[in-house]
Amino acid sequence: MPRFAANLTMLFTELPMLDRFAAAADAGFEGVEILFPYDIPPRDLSRAAIAAGLDFVLMNTPPPNWAGGPRGFAAEPGLEDRFRSDFDRALRFAEALRARHIHIMAGYAQGEEARDTFLRNLSWATGRAPHVSLTIEPLNPVDQPGYFLGDFDLAADLIEQVDAPNLGLQFDAYHAQMITGDAMAVWRKHAGIARHVQIAGVPGRHEPTGGMIDYPAFFAALDQSAYKGWVSAEYNPAGLTTKGLGWLPRPPA
Numbered sequence: 001m002p003r004f005a006a007n008l009t010m011l012f013t014e015l016p017m018l019d020r021f022a023a024a025a026d027a028g029f030e031g032v033e034i035l036f037p038y039d040i041p042p043r044d045l046s047r048a049a050i051a052a053g054l055d056f057v058l059m060n061t062p063p064p065n066w067a068g069g070p071r072g073f074a075a076e077p078g079l080e081d082r083f084r085s086d087f088d089r090a091l092r093f094a095e096a097l098r099a100r101h102i103h104i105m106a107g108y109a110q111g112e113e114a115r116d117t118f119l120r121n122l123s124w125a126t127g128r129a130p131h132v133s134l135t136i137e138p139l140n141p142v143d144q145p146g147y148f149l150g151d152f153d154l155a156a157d158l159i160e161q162v163d164a165p166n167l168g169l170q171f172d173a174y175h176a177q178m179i180t181g182d183a184m185a186v187w188r189k190h191a192g193i194a195r196h197v198q199i200a201g202v203p204g205r206h207e208p209t210g211g212m213i214d215y216p217a218f219f220a221a222l223d224q225s226a227y228k229g230w231v232s233a234e235y236n237p238a239g240l241t242t243k244g245l246g247w248l249p250r251p252p253a
């Protein structure tokens with residue numbers, strides 16, 4: 001079985017952020033991720049993770065405005081200087097948290113110029129932080145209309161073109177299902193470049209149970225693949241987080 005992480009931006013939101021770490025550990029998670037951790041001093045987050053015995057798995061590059069705002073701008077022409085300074089800020093956070101991956105968010109732009117901008121920014125970032133694993137993640141157009149990276153084949157193509165050992169795919173099964181209608185087929189095609197996996201049910205982005213994705217079969221496919229990374233629960237719990245964790249495989253006692 002893979003190791004499971006809790007996305008603390010979405011899970012355990014009944015609790016203040018720093019209390020969510022212990023709750024995640026008590027529930028059986030071994031790691032955590034936070035989409036945009038920038039409002040809390042990294043030393044406090046790091047202390048909470050260490051105290052709970054959890055790995056800090058992933059965070060995102062800062063968007064211009066997280067409070068309901070757009071997701072990043074790495075593919076937006078004209079914002080390259082801002083991308084670089086914000087990437088350095090993300091890197092400082094990631095290093096303080098010992099985060100395993102930084103997800104570089106593309107933002108909202110279309111066309112050749114956007115693609116070239118994203119490629120240039122990704123190449124720069126992979127050279128800037130050769131010691132850090134960087135990911136890109138296709139997001140579905142229902143939740144994120146106009147987001148540049150909405151296609152897994154495009155992500156694979158960009159990763160191939162950047163050709164850096166520290167850039168890989170963030171495979172979110174929820175987005176894969178929403179974009180293509182067959183998350184398993186996307187996994188089979190792109191598992192080889194996956195660095196990080198996220199899960200949620202379709203439709204609704206709730207618990208990964210009983211929806212259009214057969215998660216027991218997906219977990220079995222992960223086991224049979226060469227994927228050795230984390231699987232993160234990134235969903236909106238239908239009720240109290242702890243009430244909906246029946247899907248989480250527990251290590252044998």
Ligand SMILES: O=C(O)[C@@H](O)C(=O)CO
Nearest residue numbers: 035060071103137172198
């Ligand atoms: O799937 C998602 O929405 C996230 O993984 C993300 O990073 C976008 O904010």
Ligand SMILES: [Mg+2]
Nearest residue numbers: 137172198234
């Ligand atoms: Mg995701």
